[in-house]
Amino acid sequence: MRIYEKDILVILNPFFFVYVDMIDYFIRNKNMTNKNIYEVIIRCQEPQYINILTKKFNIPFDTIDFLLGLKVIIPIEQSWTQGFYTTLDIEICTHCNYRCDYCPVKISPKKPQLMDNKLFAEIIDKANNFPSITTINLNAYNEPLLDPELLDKLNIVSKTKLKIILNTNGSLLNPDKFDAIIKCNAVKTIHINIPSLDEQIYQKKTGTRNFFKTINNINYIIKTKRDVEINLVVLDKNIDKSIKKFYRYYKNNSNVNIIPGIINDRAGLLEGEYSQRLQINDKLVGCNRFINYLSVSVNGDFFICCQDYFQREIFGNIRDGTIENIINGEKSIGLKKKVFGEMESSPDFICRKCDKMRLGQLKVRANKYQILKKQEPDSQNLNTGYSMNLRF
Ligand code: SF4
Numbered sequence: 001m002r003i004y005e006k007d008i009l010v011i012l013n014p015f016f017f018v019y020v021d022m023i024d025y026f027i028r029n030k031n032m033t034n035k036n037i038y039e040v041i042i043r044c045q046e047p048q049y050i051n052i053l054t055k056k057f058n059i060p061f062d063t064i065d066f067l068l069g070l071k072v073i074i075p076i077e078q079s080w081t082q083g084f085y086t087t088l089d090i091e092i093c094t095h096c097n098y099r100c101d102y103c104p105v106k107i108s109p110k111k112p113q114l115m116d117n118k119l120f121a122e123i124i125d126k127a128n129n130f131p132s133i134t135t136i137n138l139n140a141y142n143e144p145l146l147d148p149e150l151l152d153k154l155n156i157v158s159k160t161k162l163k164i165i166l167n168t169n170g171s172l173l174n175p176d177k178f179d180a181i182i183k184c185n186a187v188k189t190i191h192i193n194i195p196s197l198d199e200q201i202y203q204k205k206t207g208t209r210n211f212f213k214t215i216n217n218i219n220y221i222i223k224t225k226r227d228v229e230i231n232l233v234v235l236d237k238n239i240d241k242s243i244k245k246f247y248r249y250y251k252n253n254s255n256v257n258i259i260p261g262i263i264n265d266r267a268g269l270l271e272g273e274y275s276q277r278l279q280i281n282d283k284l285v286g287c288n289r290f291i292n293y294l295s296v297s298v299n300g301d302f303f304i305c306c307q308d309y310f311q312r313e314i315f316g317n318i319r320d321g322t323i324e325n326i327i328n329g330e331k332s333i334g335l336k337k338k339v340f341g342e343m344e345s346s347p348d349f350i351c352r353k354c355d356k357m358r359l360g361q362l363k364v365r366a367n368k369y370q371i372l373k374k375q376e377p378d379s380q381n382l383n384t385g386y387s388m389n390l391r392f
C-alpha cells in the first residue's frame with residue numbers, strides 16, 4: 001500500500017537544504033517535472049496533508065511517492081528522528097606522536113588512554129546492525145597506530161559488513177605494520193596526512209623529525225600495489241602551490257590520490273594564523289556533518305562531531321542501547337534542533353563558531369535562491385505569500 005493513501009501530514013525534511021544537490025541530480029536523471037517538485041518543496045515548508053497536495057495543487061501521486069522515497073518530504077512525526085548516517089568515527093586512543101601546527105593536540109594534548117577491545121567490539125556490533133553505516137574511522141585527533149591492540153580491533157571489524165578508513169600521519173606505518181594491517185582485510189582506504197614534501201617545512205609543521213621515515217613508508221605502500229586506496233591528504237594553507245609539488249612527485253603512481261585537506265580553526269579553538277574568529281549570531285541552518293557522521297569517544301560517549309575536540313556536546317553513551325535508541329533519544333533530538341536552528345542555542349554553542357556552519361548558511365541561501373528561480377511564479381504563490389517565506 002502506498003503511504004499517501006492514508007492522508008498523512010508531511011513536511012519538508014528539516015535537513016533538506018543540505019541535500020538539495022542530490023535532489024537536483026535525481027530530477028535531472030529521472031526526467032521528472034521540475035515544476036511539481038519545486039511546488040512540493042515550497043508548499044511543504046509548512047505541514048501539508050497529502051490529499052491537499054494532490055487534489056488542491058494537482059501534484060501527481062508519482063511526484064509525492066518519489067519525494068517521500070527520497071526523504072525530501074517526510075511524515076511530520078519523523079521530522080527529527082531520522083538522519084543519513086553512513087560513517088562512525090571511533091576514538092580508539094586519545095594521543096598522537098605529532099604536534100601539528102594546525103591541530104588542537106599541539107595546544108592541549110590529552111592524557112593517553114586506550115579503548116578496550118570489549119567496548120570496541122560492542123560499538124562495532126551495534127554499528128554493524130545499523131543498516132546505513134558502512135564506514136569506520138578510528139580517529140578523533142589521535143594516531144591509531146599508537147594502539148598496541150590495533151590488529152585485534154581490525155580483526156573484529158573484518159567479521160562485519162563495515163570497512164575502515166585508516167587516517168594516519170604515516171610515521172608508524174612501516175612495511176611490517178602495513179602488511180599486517182592489510183592481512184586483516186578490514187581497511188579499504190588509507191589517508192596519510194602530510195603537510196609538505198619539504199623536509200624543513202614538514203618538521204616545522206608537525207614538530208617531528210619523521211619526514212624521511214614517513215616518505216619511505218609511503219613509497220613502500222605505493223610499491224606493493226595492494227588492493228587498498230591510498231590518499232595523501234595535503235594540509236597546507238598555501239594549498240595550490242603545495243599540491244602541484246605532490247602531483248609532480250607522485251605523477252607516475254596511478255594508485256595514489258592527492259587530496260587537498262581542509263584546515264579550519266576547529267570551531268574557534270586554534271589561535272594565531274589559523275584563527276577564523278567566527279561568531280554566527282543568525283539563525284543556524286544545519287550541517288551535514290551532524291547527520292552523516294557519528295562520533296564516539298574512548299569511553300563510549302557520543303559527541304557532536306569532529307570539531308568538538310574537548311567533547312563537550314555529548315548526547316548519549318553506547319552502553320545506553322542501540323545506536324537507533326541513542327540517535328532518537330531526547331538529547332540527540334535536542335542537539336539536532338539546535339544545529340538546524342529549530343531550537344535556540346547559546347552564543348557559545350560550538351556550531352556558532354564553526355566554518356562548516358558558515359559554509360552551510362551560504363549554501364542554504366544559494367539553494368533557496370536557486371529553487372526560487374526555478375519556481376515559476378503564479379498568482380497562487382503571490383496570494384499565499386510563499387514567495388515571502390523564501391526571502392533571505
Ligand atoms: S598527526 Fe593528526 S592528530 Fe596528530 S597532531 Fe597532527 S593533525 Fe593532530
Ligand code: SF4
Binds near residue numbers: 289290304339354
Ligand atoms: S557546524 Fe561545525 S560544530 Fe556544528 S555540527 Fe557541523 S561541523 Fe560540527
